[in-house]
Amino acid sequence: MAQEIRTINLNAPAFKGINSEDSPVTQDTAFAEVADNAVIDKRGRIAARKGYSVYTTDATVLDPGGSGDRDSLSMIKEFKDDQGNKKIFSSGNDKIFISDPLTGLTTLTDETPAGYTITDNDWKAVSFNNKIYFFQRGYEPLVYDNATNDVQVISALATAGGTANVHGNEAVAAYGRLWVADFENLEKSRVYWSDLLIGENFTSGSSGFIDISKVWPDGRDEIVALAAHNGLLIIFGKHSIVVYKGAESPTSMVLADTISGVGCVDRNTVQNTGTDILFLSDSGLRSFGRTIQSGSMPLQILSGNITKDIIEATEQEKTLVAAGTTIPSAGFRTVYSPENNFYLLTFAGQRLTYCFDVRGTLENGAYRVTRWPSYQGTAYTETEDGDLLVGTIEGLCKYGTYLDDNATYTFKYLSPRLSFGDTSRTKLLKKIKPTIIGANNAIVALKWAYDFSDVFNSTSLTIGTSQEPAYFASDIDAEGASQFNVNKFSTGVNISRLNGNTTGYGNLVSIGLEATINGSEFSVQELNVLALMGKIF
Amino acid sequence: MGEWWNKYGDLIGGAAALGLLGGAYQDLGDLGEEARGYADTLADLQMQQTAFTPYTLTSATGGQFGASMGPDGTFQTTMSISPEEQAMQQQLFGGATGFFDQAMLDPAQRTQEIFGEMESAMQDPMQRQRLANEERMAAQGRLGVSSNMFGGMAPEDFQMNKAQQEAMNQAYFTATQQAQREQAQQAQLGQQYMGLGYMPQQQLLQALQPGLTSAAQQQQAQLYGAGLFGESTMSGIDADLAANLGRSNLLGEAAAGMLAGIFGGGN
Numbered sequence: 001m002a003q004e005i006r007t008i009n010l011n012a013p014a015f016k017g018i019n020s021e022d023s024p025v026t027q028d029t030a031f032a033e034v035a036d037n038a039v040i041d042k043r044g045r046i047a048a049r050k051g052y053s054v055y056t057t058d059a060t061v062l063d064p065g066g067s068g069d070r071d072s073l074s075m076i077k078e079f080k081d082d083q084g085n086k087k088i089f090s091s092g093n094d095k096i097f098i099s100d101p102l103t104g105l106t107t108l109t110d111e112t113p114a115g116y117t118i119t120d121n122d123w124k125a126v127s128f129n130n131k132i133y134f135f136q137r138g139y140e141p142l143v144y145d146n147a148t149n150d151v152q153v154i155s156a157l158a159t160a161g162g163t164a165n166v167h168g169n170e171a172v173a174a175y176g177r178l179w180v181a182d183f184e185n186l187e188k189s190r191v192y193w194s195d196l197l198i199g200e201n202f203t204s205g206s207s208g209f210i211d212i213s214k215v216w217p218d219g220r221d222e223i224v225a226l227a228a229h230n231g232l233l234i235i236f237g238k239h240s241i242v243v244y245k246g247a248e249s250p251t252s253m254v255l256a257d258t259i260s261g262v263g264c265v266d267r268n269t270v271q272n273t274g275t276d277i278l279f280l281s282d283s284g285l286r287s288f289g290r291t292i293q294s295g296s297m298p299l300q301i302l303s304g305n306i307t308k309d310i311i312e313a314t315e316q317e318k319t320l321v322a323a324g325t326t327i328p329s330a331g332f333r334t335v336y337s338p339e340n341n342f343y344l345l346t347f348a349g350q351r352l353t354y355c356f357d358v359r360g361t362l363e364n365g366a367y368r369v370t371r372w373p374s375y376q377g378t379a380y381t382e383t384e385d386g387d388l389l390v391g392t393i394e395g396l397c398k399y400g401t402y403l404d405d406n407a408t409y410t411f412k413y414l415s416p417r418l419s420f421g422d423t424s425r426t427k428l429l430k431k432i433k434p435t436i437i438g439a440n441n442a443i444v445a446l447k448w449a450y451d452f453s454d455v456f457n458s459t460s461l462t463i464g465t466s467q468e469p470a471y472f473a474s475d476i477d478a479e480g481a482s483q484f485n486v487n488k489f490s491t492g493v494n495i496s497r498l499n500g501n502t503t504g505y506g507n508l509v510s511i512g513l514e515a516t517i518n519g520s521e522f523s524v525q526e527l528n529v530l531a532l533m534g535k536i537f
Numbered sequence: 538m539g540e541w542w543n544k545y546g547d548l549i550g551g552a553a554a555l556g557l558l559g560g561a562y563q564d565l566g567d568l569g570e571e572a573r574g575y576a577d578t579l580a581d582l583q584m585q586q587t588a589f590t591p592y593t594l595t596s597a598t599g600g601q602f603g604a605s606m607g608p609d610g611t612f613q614t615t616m617s618i619s620p621e622e623q624a625m626q627q628q629l630f631g632g633a634t635g636f637f638d639q640a641m642l643d644p645a646q647r648t649q650e651i652f653g654e655m656e657s658a659m660q661d662p663m664q665r666q667r668l669a670n671e672e673r674m675a676a677q678g679r680l681g682v683s684s685n686m687f688g689g690m691a692p693e694d695f696q697m698n699k700a701q702q703e704a705m706n707q708a709y710f711t712a713t714q715q716a717q718r719e720q721a722q723q724a725q726l727g728q729q730y731m732g733l734g735y736m737p738q739q740q741l742l743q744a745l746q747p748g749l750t751s752a753a754q755q756q757q758a759q760l761y762g763a764g765l766f767g768e769s770t771m772s773g774i775d776a777d778l779a780a781n782l783g784r785s786n787l788l789g790e791a792a793a794g795m796l797a798g799i800f801g802g803g804n
Contacts, residue, residue, distance in 0.1 A: 190681070204685050211681025244678065251692050255678025 005430060006420055010527040014038070014046035014413055017357065017368030019305040024452075025423065025508060027416035031305070033510060034414035037517070038370040039342060040357045045437070047523030048411040048515070049355065049372060050340075051404040055099075056395035058107045062093045064327075072328035072378040073097075073391025074348070077125035079132040080384060085146040089125055089132060090379065090391055092329075094118040096134065096142065096151055099396055108395050111151040113142065121329045124267065128173035128199045137169035138184035143200060154200040161203030166192050170267045173199070174228030175248045177207075181223040181235070182267065188222035189213035191235060193250045208251060215242055217260035225267035227277050229288070232256060236264035236279060262286065265314055266321075266332035271343060273336050273358060278302065278343055280332060284310045285345065285356060285367070302356060304366035310354065313347050320349035328378045328393070335380030337388045340399070343367070348378040376404060402519050411522055414447065414456075414512035418529070426534030427509055429502035433528040434513055436496040439463045440520035444498060446513050450506020458514075459500045493521075507537045547799040554799065557792035564785040568778055575774040579767055586763035590755070594748035598622060600741035602748070622737035629734035636727030644716040651712035651719075659708060663701050670697050 014032035017040065024033060032038075032046065041047035062070040071093040080086045088099040090108065095118065097108035112118060124135045133154070134142040144151045154160050169182035178199040181191045189212050195205030202209075212235060213220070221237030228234070233247035240263055245256035262281050264270060269280035276287045284303035303310045320330035330349025336358070337344070346353040353372035361367055377399075379391030388399035397405065420427055432446045442463045447456040511529055515522050589612070591605035599619030607613045618626065670693055674680050679691055687695035 195685075206684065206686045208682065208684035208686065208689075210679070210683070212678065214675065214680050215678040242678065251682060251684040251686060253679075255676075258678075 004533070006427075006531050006533050008418065008420055008529040008531065010415065010529065011525075012043075012045050013415060013524055013527050014370075015040065015044050015368070016362055017305060017370055019416070020309050021305055021307055024417040024510075025419060029415065029418060031416055032370075032413055033416050034412055034512065035370040036412040037372050037375070037409055038411055038413065039340070039355055040359075040368050040370070041523050043523075045523040045525055046370070046413055047437075047521065048402065048517045049370075050399055051401045051407075051409065051517070052377065052390045052392065052397035052399050053401045053403070054392075054394045054396070054405050055101075055389065055398045056106050056108050059393065059395040061095065061097065061108050061110060062393060062395065064093050069327055070393040071121070071326065072348070072376070072393045073395065074121040074329045074331065074333070074379050075123045075125060076379045076381040076389050076391045076396065077127070077132065078381055078383045078389070079125075079127050079144070081130040081146055083130075083146065086384075087132075087144070087146075088381075088383075088389065088396060089134075089144070090396060091121050091123045091125075091134075092379075092391065094121060096123070098144075098151070111144070113150075113152050116142070116153065121326075122169070122331060124169065124171055126171045126173045126178065126199075128178055129197050131199060133171060133178060133199055135168055135171040135180065137182060138167055140167055141171075141180075141200075157200045159198050160200040161195075161207070166202045168192070170223065170226050172226045172228055174233070175231075175250075177250065179226050179228075179233065181226055187211075189216070191223065191226065191233075206251070210244075210250070210253075212242055215255060215258070216240055217242075217258040221263065224264045225270045225279065227270050227272060227279075229272060229277055234277065234288070236267075236270065238265075239263040239282075265318065268332045269334045269345065271334055271336035273338075273343075278334075278336065278356075278358075280310075280314065280334070280345060282311070282314065283307065284314075285343075285354075301365065302361070302367045303354070303369065304364050305362070306354070306369055310345075313350060313352055313354075317347040317349050325349045333377075333379050335382055335388065337380075337382050337399075339382075339386045340388060344372075344377070344380060346375070346377060346380075351375065353377060374409075402517050402521060408516045408518045411515045411517050412512065413514075413524060415510055415527070417452070417508035417510050419508055420531055420533070422533065423507065424536050426505050426507055426537050428505040428532040428534055429509060429511075429529065430532055431528075431530040432498075432500045432502055432511055432513075433530070434498050434500075435525040435527075436463060436494070436498060436515075437523040437525050438493055438521035439496065439515060440494065440518070441465055442515045442518060442520065442522060444513050444515045446498070446500040446502070446511075448502050448504070448509060448511045450504055450510075451508050453506075456510075456512070457502065457504060459502070461498045461500055463494060463496045463498070465494075495525075505534060550795055550799045554792040554795035557788050557795070561785040561788035561792065564781060564788070568781045568785065571781075572774060572778050575770070575777075579770045579774070582770075583763045583767050586766060587760050590759070592748075592752050594745050594752075596741050596744035598737070598740065598744075600737065600744065602741065602745045604752070616738070616741060618737040618741055626734050626737050629730045629736075633727045633730035633734060636723045636730060640720050640723035640727055642720075644713070644720055647716040647719060648709070648712045651715050652709050655708040655712055656705070659704065663704075666697060666701070670694065 010029050014035050016028060016030040017032060018035050019027055019031035035046055037049050038046050039049045059070055064071060073090045073092040075091040077089045079089060086102050088101060090097045095110050095112045098111040099105055099108060120136060122136055126133045131143050131145040140153045140155060142151050143154045143157065166180045167184060168180040171178055171180045176196050178194040179191055190209050192202050192209040193207060195201040195207040201207055216237060217240050221240045223235055224238055225236040231245060231248055233244040233253060235242040241259040243257040244253040246253040265280045265282060271278045278285060278287045284301050284307050287302055317330060317332060328348050333346040333348055335344050341357060341359045343356040343358050344353055351374050353375040355370045355372055356367040358367060376392040377390040381389050383389060390397040390399050394405050429448055432448065436444065444461045444463060445458045446461065447458050449456040589606055593601060593603040595601045601617050603615040605613050674691060674693055682691035683689050
C-alpha cells in the first residue's frame with residue numbers, strides 16, 4: 001500500500017543559529033547543526049556572510065622575511081581628532097602602520113618610532129583627547145597626534161610624567177582619563193589612571209592608582225581587562241570581576257560589586273555595546289545585564305548554544321597564545337558592529353570566528369550564533385562612518401562584498417537530526433526543495449544524511465543569473481513626467497525555488513546545503529522536505 | 538686817834554673793802570669750778586645710769602633674740618629658732634631649691650616629656666581611627682587607592698593623617714604652653730617655699746615685738762630716772778651755787794659799801 005508523502009517545511013531554517021549543546025534528536029528545527037560563513041540576515045533568515053575587499057594596496061610590509069608568508073594585522077583602530085583629521089592605525093609584523101583614507105594614503109605606512117623595537121603584536125590602541133595611545137605589556141606606550149604627525153613614545157611629550165609604571169597591556173579611555181592595567185611586572189592588581197585629560201601623565205596632577213589585590217573576591221587574581229559603563233569602572237580579572245562606582249572621580253570611587261568565578265579571557269574580547277558589555281570568559285561569551293545600575297549583576301551566557309565548542313576553542317587559543325604562535329599572531333579579536341548587528345569573536349590562531357547576532361536573545365538567554373571557519377579576519381574596528389574594517393594578511397580590508405578579496409567562499413547549512421515527528425519510523429527522503437534568495441549563478445549542493453552519519457549524500461543545483469535592478473518607466477507619460485509620482489524598480493534579487501531529488505532512508509534525517517558565494521548575497525528562505533514514512537524502525 | 542682814824546681810817550677801811558672784794562671774787566671763781574666738778578660727776582653718773590642693758594627674748598615656739606654689747610662696744614644681736622622650726626625651714630628651703638631647679642630647666646625638654654605623654658595618650662584613639670578608616674576603606678575596596686593629588690595616598694588617609702597631624706601639632710603646642718605654665722608654677726612654688734622658709738624667722742621677729750617694747754620701756758624708764766637724778770642733783774648744785782653766789786654778792790656789796798663810804802664822804 002502506497003504511503004503518504006510527509007512534508008516538512010523548515011521556514012527560515014537555522015533562524016536560531018547553531019546549537020551544539022542540545023540533543024540533536026529533540027532539537028528545534030530552527031536550530032542548525034552547522035551554519036558556516038553565515039549570518040542571520042535582516043529578515044531573520046540564515047544567509048551568507050559578507051566578504052571583504054582589500055582596502056590597502058601593498059601588503060609586503062606584512063612579510064617578515066620576504067618569503068610571502070605574511071603576518072596578518074592584529075590591531076586596527078580609527079583615530080579622529082576634533083579638527084576632523086582621520087587616520088587608520090594598524091599593527092602587524094612587529095610594526096605600527098598608518099593609513100589615511102581621506103588623503104588617499106591606502107598603503108600600510110610603517111610609523112614605528114625609530115629605534116623602538118617591537119617583537120609582539122598585541123597592541124591596544126585607545127583614542128583620547130585628540131591623541132591615540134598604543135599599549136602593549138612591557139612596552140613604553142606610544143602616542144600619536146596630528147600636531148606632531150608622528151608616532152612617538154609618550155615620554156617624548158613635554159606633559160608626560162614618569163612612565164615606567166604604565167607599561168601596561170590594557171588601557172581604556174573613560175571619564176576624562178586613561179586607565180591602564182595588566183603590567184609585565186608583579187603589579188597585576190593595579191589600575192593606574194592618568195591626570196585629567198592628560199593621557200601621558202601618570203605621576204602628578206590628579207593621577208593615581210588603585211591596588212585591588214585585597215579586593216579580589218577569590219583572594220587573588222590578575223587584571224586582564226578594563227571597561228567603563230554608566231559611571232562604573234569594571235575590572236576584569238582572570239577568574240573574577242570587580243566593579244567600582246563613581247569612577248568619574250577615581251580618588252573617591254568605591255567598590256560596587258564583585259563577581260567571583262567569572263573572569264575575562266582576553267582584553268580584546270571586551271566590547272561595549274552601549275547598553276551592555278560583552279566579554280569572553282572561560283565558560284563562554286557573557287554579558288552584564290541591563291540592570292547593572294540597580295546593583296545586581298545578572299550575568300548571561302550568550303554562547304549557551306555552543307558552550308563546549310567555544311570553551312574548546314578558547315582553551316586551544318590560549319595554548320597558541322602561550323606558545324607565542326605567529327603568522328598569524330594568535331589571540332582573541334572581537335568587534336561589535338551595530339550596523340551588522342553582530343559581535344564577532346575570532347580565534348586568530350585557529351582562523352576561527354564565531355558570529356553572535358546581538359539583536360536579541362533566545363529563550364535560554366543565548367545569542368544566535370553562526371560560525372565562520374577559515375575566515376581571514378584577524379583584527380577589526382568599526383569606524384565612525386559605520387564601516388567594519390577587517391585586518392587580514394592582505395592588509396586593511398572592508399567588510400561588505402560577497403567575495404573574500406575576490407575569492408569565493410562556501411556557505412554551509414546543516415539541519416539538526418529530523419525525525420519528522422515520529423522517531424519510530426523509517427523515512428525515505430524524496431525531495432528537498434529549498435527557496436533561495438539571491439545567489440547569482442551559485443552552485444548549490446543539497447545534502448542529506450541519515451541517522452547520525454557524517455557522510456552526506458549530495459546533489460548539485462545551479463541558480464540562475466540575477467537580474468540587475470531595472471527601472472520601469474511605465475508610470476511615466478510621454479513628456480517624461482510621473483503620473484502618480486511613483487517610480488518602479490525591479491528588486492534585482494533572485495528568488496529561486498530549487499528542487500533536488502534525494503535517495504536513501506533512515507530513521508533520522510539531516511539535511512542541508514552548501515553554496516559557493518561568488519559575489520552575491522545568499523539566504524535561505526525555507527526548506528521543504530518531502531519524505532515517505534516507512535516501516536517502524 | 539680820831540684824826541689818825543680820820544687820816545688813816547679810810548685807808549684801812551678801803552683796804553678792808555678791797556680785801557672783801559677780792560675774797561668775794563675768789564669765792565665766785567671757786568664756785569664755778571666747784572659747779573663744773575659737780576656737773577662732771579653728774580655726767581659720769583648719768584652715763585652709767587643710762588648705759589645699755591643686754592637682754593634676751595624667747596618666743597613661745599622656742600626662738601630666741603638676744604641684744605648685747607660686744608667687747609669692742611658695738612651693739613650685737615643674735616637670733617635663733619627652735620630645732621623644729623629649723624628642720625621645717627631646711628625642708629622648705631630644700632623644696633624651694635627643688636622647685637627653682639625645675640623652673641630653671643630647659644622648657645623644651647619638659648615640652649618633649651609632656652608631648653610624649655600626650656602622644657602616648659593619643660596613640661590608642663588614633664590607632665582606633667586608623668583601624669576604623671582601614672575597615673571602611675576595605676569595605677569600599679579602597680585600601681589600594683593612591684592619588685598624586687593627596688601625596689600618594691587615598692583622600693581618606695590624607696584627611697585622617699592631616700587631622701591626626703594637626704592634633705599632634707596642637708598637642709605639641711599645648712605641651713609647650715603646659716611646660717611654660719609648669720615652669721612658672723615651679724618658680725611660684727619655689728618662691729612660696731622660700732617665703733615659708735623665712736616664716737619662723739619672721740614669726741620670731743614678730744614675737745619679739747612685745748619684748749622689744751618692754752626693753753624699750755625699761756630703757757626709757759632708765760633714762761627718765763637718770764634724767765630725774767640729774768635734775769635733782771643739778772638742783773642741789775644750783776642751790777649750793779646760788780647760796781655761795783649770794784654770799785659772794787653780800788661780801789661784794791659790803792665791800793662796795795665800804796668803798797663808797799670811804800671815797801664818797803667828801804673828806
